[in-house]
Amino acid sequence: MDNNEIEINKPKTNKKSKAKMMSLKIIPLGGLGEIGKNMTAFEYDNEIIVIDCGLAFPDEDLYGIDIVIPDVTYLIKNKDKVKGIFITHGHEDHIGGLPYILKQINIPVYGTKLSLGLIELKLKEHAILSDCTLNMVEPAETVNLDKFKIEYIRNNHSIPDSCSIALHTPVGVVVHSGDFKVDFTPIDGKVMDLQRYAQLGKKGVLLLMADSTNSLHKGYTMSEKTVGETLENLFSKATGRIIVSTFASNVHRLQQISNCAVKYGRKIAFSGRGMENVSEVARELGYLVIPEDMVISLDQIKNYPNDKLTIVTTGSQGESMAALTRIAASTHKYIQIFEDDMVIISATPIPGNEKAVSNVVNELIEKGANVIYKSIEEIHVSGHACEQELRLIQALLKPKFFIPVHGEYKHLITHAKIAQSMGIDKDNTFILENGDVLELTRNSGKITGKVPFGRVLVDGMGVGDIGNMVLRDRKNLAENGIITVVIAIDRRNKVIISGPDIVSRGFVYVRNSEELIDEVRNIVTDVVEKCLDKNITQWAEIKNGIRREVDNFVYMKMKRKPMILPVIVEI
Amino acid sequence: MDNNEIEINKPKTNKKSKAKMMSLKIIPLGGLGEIGKNMTAFEYDNEIIVIDCGLAFPDEDLYGIDIVIPDVTYLIKNKDKVKGIFITHGHEDHIGGLPYILKQINIPVYGTKLSLGLIELKLKEHAILSDCTLNMVEPAETVNLDKFKIEYIRNNHSIPDSCSIALHTPVGVVVHSGDFKVDFTPIDGKVMDLQRYAQLGKKGVLLLMADSTNSLHKGYTMSEKTVGETLENLFSKATGRIIVSTFASNVHRLQQISNCAVKYGRKIAFSGRGMENVSEVARELGYLVIPEDMVISLDQIKNYPNDKLTIVTTGSQGESMAALTRIAASTHKYIQIFEDDMVIISATPIPGNEKAVSNVVNELIEKGANVIYKSIEEIHVSGHACEQELRLIQALLKPKFFIPVHGEYKHLITHAKIAQSMGIDKDNTFILENGDVLELTRNSGKITGKVPFGRVLVDGMGVGDIGNMVLRDRKNLAENGIITVVIAIDRRNKVIISGPDIVSRGFVYVRNSEELIDEVRNIVTDVVEKCLDKNITQWAEIKNGIRREVDNFVYMKMKRKPMILPVIVEI
Known part of the structure; x- marks a missing residue:
């Protein structure tokens, strides 16, 4: 029995070496493989902090959805660990999820003055401002928690008071660029704090996570x-x-x-x-x-x-x-x-x-x-860094590991290649997906798991109550409309007492389609009478028959596939 | 009584002077104020010819619509006058309307070899090829009708065998550019027939109608x-x-x-x-x-x-x-x-x-x-002329009148300004809308009327049967879904015999919303019972009540506005 084994059998005295072995977990909950709803969790031991809490605007296939927010199941499950949400700047894709998520889990929010001003607007609208804790941070200030120290570093972006974050963790320094560009002549005169970037780089940066939005664009973003x-x-x-x-x-x-x-x-x-x-x-x-x-x-x-x-x-x-x-x-x-x-x-x-x-x-x-407009005059510049600026921060920070963030896959992969061409090891570059758990030590990183992730749909007052089935129905209704078939049946005597009534919406203009509707009515009557004759009184079976026959008829006649909704009223 | 009045009272002898006074009517039926469904009618006396017969792809607000074609009511009304459809090239936005429109009005179609080959494919698919007359025209060839002579002039475009058309009319020569670019090194070696353009310009061109698609782009389109x-x-x-x-x-x-x-x-x-x-x-x-x-x-x-x-x-x-x-x-x-x-x-x-x-x-x-893809390599060039090419054909043709065609309003107005900067009189430039009737003489042009125009929607087998009401319903269904309320009423005894049954689609996932549905059911029962108590047996009134109350409740509760479809079964 050698010393090592003795150590293993003495868990009480093992504390220090265990701490040494512990890894930093990086868990993107949004913003990877997409533009929008940026949100990343960092976990070390019993402490979780979150950077940003954004929303995304719905794609056109999300019929009727107002906004999309990240799934924060993992944070809710670990809510005792979550010590704060640190906002880099006040854009919707970084703060828009807050009102919805703070309703589910009340976490202190940190940010610079303008960010908090904009967040206050939102929380007021949702009538939860008084329940929330907002903490102001100045650029160059650091928030000290137990495991994490969160340092705000001024950058430039299309909103004032935007910051990158240097996260000082037990395994090393993680720099999260936030959304940024390098503007040497910003309107407020406050150039990105490149000196602090350089200083951190000189001391040693473990990981850089940087904005990929404009990684496909060569050169520099204009001032x-x-x-x-x-x-x-x-x-x-x-x-x-x-x-x-x-x-x-x-x-x-x-x-x-x-x-x-x-x-x-x-x-x-x-x-x-x-x-x-x-x-x-x-x-x-x-x-x-x-x-x-x-x-x-x-x-x-x-x-x-x-x-x-x-x-x-x-x-x-x-x-x-x-x-x-x-x-x-x-x-x-x-x-x-x-x-x-x-x-x-x-x-x-x-x-x-x-x-x-x-x-x-x-x-x-x-x-x-x-x-x-744009085709006529140069009347807009982007707020995001192009290739040369991405190279600049690589050169200043010289990180060991790199994760491209904020972008669709094409942006992420291009950004990864840029980083690799600046000397980052391919094996030290991680293209993550939302929900991935990357465990990082001083020397290595590995995807070790997956937490719940995805898009939570907000429609009116409903958060997350619209699922794929409802969306599929909306798509079908949008493209084809609906035919409602109502028929009243006397179950005992097995006869139709009333109907079928045919009501359609979004299908055809009824006044020009009386003949068609009549035919549908006859088909339904036929189906139901045949069923009743055969002693079939399972409504589900009769409904299936109606659906099938009306569907076939309408498709044959019109090459359209409206939703068929049979309702049987039993008397 | 002077000579003039005598003339007026002698219509028989008036023929020659009347012919002199007759004007050319130019009637765009599609392609103006939009990209797509290009189609223009030209009318002189008892003769109408049409250039192109395209389709447009539906905008996203046209839920479920497959394609959009021009309204050809005017041609159908004047079908005895219509002598031919002259196709400039085989793109969908120039030939895609043919199968639908030839079914309504059988007109001979003229075009170059490849265009006809592609048209044949379409007509075969619609099983009407054998009923149609297709006439092949070579570039530089002229089709002679009674009033019109239609001359095909080779141009360059992103499809071979593309032509401009010089329309020789009693009031003068009209050049319709078709879709074009000037490619000095085309793949088939056949450069646009600029010499013929120049020759026509030398002799005198009354009107140029030219492709505006790329008018916002400076310079030349690449080869x-x-x-x-x-x-x-x-x-x-x-x-x-x-x-x-x-x-x-x-x-x-x-x-x-x-x-x-x-x-x-x-x-x-x-x-x-x-x-x-x-x-x-x-x-x-x-x-x-x-x-x-x-x-x-x-x-x-x-x-x-x-x-x-x-x-x-x-x-x-x-x-x-x-x-x-x-x-x-x-x-x-x-x-x-x-x-x-x-x-x-x-x-x-x-x-x-x-x-x-x-x-x-x-x-x-x-x-x-x-x-x-495009952001990475120059892997595509446009088929449409940019500003310099538009200037070139102005310089070659020196038309007296000008109509920019094929484009949204911003393209048309920019093109008009380009033409004016090349010397065309502002008063001789006409920005038309679909359906406008421009009457042109040798010396003047004037919009004198409007013919039926617009977008005819094709959905499955249906052509034009989808109107605004159906589209409005589809939009509403897409965004909010539908709640169907079915209730059976014994009219004589004024009681509810069955229901209300609540069935929803695209609204909420029912299994998670039983409580809500129960509340809706209670509201409906309430409304109906109150109506019946008050001796209201106008179904329309009861339905309105149901719609109003359910709508209010759902909006208050969820901030959503599903379509409410009450069906009353009368027993």
């Missing part, structure tokens, strides 16, 4: 300031009103638009609920600075001449209810398009929104506006 | 040949199979892919119904030339090593049933993705398809394929 130059050029030429549509949360952009407006003596009105809310919070907190007398409300615009007005509005994505869309469709309460309006769409369509944006552009042009 | 160079480079590097996805109708592209395959000793297999059909027709007619022994069928690919195979497939738009989509989803009968496959997507997503294509790319990469 936000370049948009200001284009804007100023446009403002100098406009003769009528200027209507600018952009993301409400892009406070830097709002600042640049406001600066131009002020310079050219134009009052500024904010339009759209998101724009009104964010501009108010940003002004209150000092992130958006506009002379008080230059801001007016929408109902005042009629008091000013056109060339003294700038309207800043939501709707840059062609969202059906957003202000710009309503302006284009002439359904906005305060704003109609005039002949000499200049409309600037200072954004790029998010994939999937191209057609909607194009429709809005066409409507605006048809109404006489001079519409300035 | 199809440049794609060949990129392809060859990729073929030289591939170690496994090469799978190329492109538009089946882009026979030039198929030729270039085949040339590369032959050069590198790879057999060629065509995958997807469209690809198989078009490649067969194109080979039969001599537009696609591949050595017989190099083409194999899909079931033979297993007999060849990977580096001796090229698969050419449909699905470049991520269409859900297309071959590449099925390959990516591992549901294709013959083709699974291997680790060393190179997949080349030689196309750009059509607006609206971006997300679907991106999903296919991600799935292919996840399965290990090396996917080459």
Whole structure:
């Protein structure tokens, strides 16, 4: 029996060596293999912290769904361990899940001032603000927990107060870039803290997790300031009103638009609920600075001449209810398009929104506006790092391990290759999926398990109650409509007493299809009478027969497959 | 009484001067204010001819619709006048409406050899080929009718045998560009007939109608040949199979892919119904030339090593049933993705398809394929003229009047401005909408009326039977589902005999919502009993009550608005 074995038989004295062996678990719950709902859990021993808690907007196959949030079953199961959610910045895909998830599990939330301001808005709307704990962190500040120290490091992004996080853990330093770009001339003058990146790199970084959104794009992302130059050029030429549509949360952009407006003596009105809310919070907190007398409300615009007005509005994505869309469709309460309006769409369509944006552009042009959009002027820059910036942070941090995050598979794999070309070992690069458990020690990493993950669908007040079956039904209803067949049967005497009544929706325009409906009625009567004659009184069997026969008939006749819904009323 | 009045009172002798005064009517039935379903009617006296007869693919708000075709009510009303449909080239948005419209009104169809080959395929599928008259026209040939002479002029486009049309009319020459680009190094060596354009311009062109698709793009469209160079480079590097996805109708592209395959000793297999059909027709007619022994069928690919195979497939738009989509989803009968496959997507997503294509790319990469797509290599060029080419044909033709065609409003207006900057009078530029009747004389043009126009929806066998009401229902069903409420009432005794039965689809997963359904049942019972107590036996009134109360309850409870469908069975 040698010393080693003795050690093993003495668990009480084993504490130190066990701690040494413990690994850091990294569990992405969202944001991998997709754009949106970013959320990652880090677990060491009895401590879990979470970075970000975002939402995703539904794909078009998610009929009727409002938003999508991550599955946090794992956090709920381990709720005693979860010490905090650390928010990198205030975009929807990083904070939008909070109201739903804080209702399920009340965890302290940490973030910078503007992020918390935007989170407060949300929690107020959901009437849970007073139940939640929000802790402000300054860039360069560190939150000390038992196992984790969470250090905020300023970066640049399309919203002020955005940070990367250096997570100091017992196995080493993990840097999570958050969403970022490197802007050498940011609007607020606060360049990303590259020195701290370098310092961490010098000391040794175990793992980098970095934003992959723009990994397919070569070169550098342009500075936000370049948009200001284009804007100023446009403002100098406009003769009528200027209507600018952009993301409400892009406070830097709002600042640049406001600066131009002020310079050219134009009052500024904010339009759209998101724009009104964010501009108010940003002004209150000092992130958006506009002379008080230059801001007016929408109902005042009629008091000013056109060339003294700038309207800043939501709707840059062609969202059906957003202000710009309503302006284009002439359904906005305060704003109609005039002949000499200049409309600037200072954004790029998010994939999937191209057609909607194009429709809005066409409507605006048809109404006489001079519409300035991406194809015409460089009126938007991305908030995400391109290849050269991704290389820069690799060079500064020189991490041992690398996980590309925030992106679809094509973005992740391209980012992994970039990292490998900068010297990261292929075996030390992990392309994870949501729910993967990566266990990391000082020397090795391995996927060791899977936790519940996936998309939780929010529809109205319902969170997670819409499943695949309901979605499948909605898809079928959307494409083919429904035929409801109601028939009343006297079970004892085995006769039809009433019906069949045929009611359809989304199938055919009934007034032109009376003949067809009559035929369906006859088919149903036939099926039911045959069943009753054969003494079949299992309603399920009769219903199956109705479904089958009506389905066959309609498909043969029309090559369509409406949902068939038989209802038997038993008297 | 002066001479003029005498003339007016002598209609018989008025013939010549009346003919002099007669104007050419130009009536776009599709393709204006939209991309797709191109179709224009030209009318002079008792003669109508039509250029093109296309389809459009449905927008996402057209739930369940297969395709969209133009409204040809005007042609049907004037069918004795209609002498022919003249097809410029064989793309769906120029020929896809033919099978539907020829069923309604049998008109001779004219086109070049490949166009007719592709039209034959369609008419066979619809089993009407033998009823139709197809007339082949060679480029540079003219069809002489009574009032119109229709001259075919070769142009370049992303399909061989594409032509512009010079329409010689009593009021002057109208040039319709068709879809075109100017390719100085086309694959078939046949450069657009710019000399004929110049000659017509020299003699005098009354009106130009030209393709606006790419009017927002500066510069020139690259030659199809440049794609060949990129392809060859990729073929030289591939170690496994090469799978190329492109538009089946882009026979030039198929030729270039085949040339590369032959050069590198790879057999060629065509995958997807469209690809198989078009490649067969194109080979039969001599537009696609591949050595017989190099083409194999899909079931033979297993007999060849990977580096001796090229698969050419449909699905470049991520269409859900297309071959590449099925390959990516591992549901294709013959083709699974291997680790060393190179997949080349030689196309750009059509607006609206971006997300679907991106999903296919991600799935292919996840399965290990090396996917080459637009963001990575210049693997596609457009078939449409950019600004400089549009200027070139203006310079050659120097038309008096101009109508930009084939494009959304933003394309049309930009094209109009390009034409005006080339010297066309603003008053001589007409931005038309579908259905407009433009009357043109030698000296003036004027919109004088409107004919029926719009989108006729094709769903299965139904053409035009789906209207706005059905679409509105489908949208509502898609987003919210349906609750069917069935109740049997004894009218004489004014009591409920059975029900209410509540059946929902696409609303909630019923097993988790029993309580909710119970509440709905109680609400319905309440409403009905109250009505019956009050002697209300108007079913419509009771139904309205049910709808209102259930709607309110569900919205209050869930913030959702399912369709409520009450059915009362009267016993």
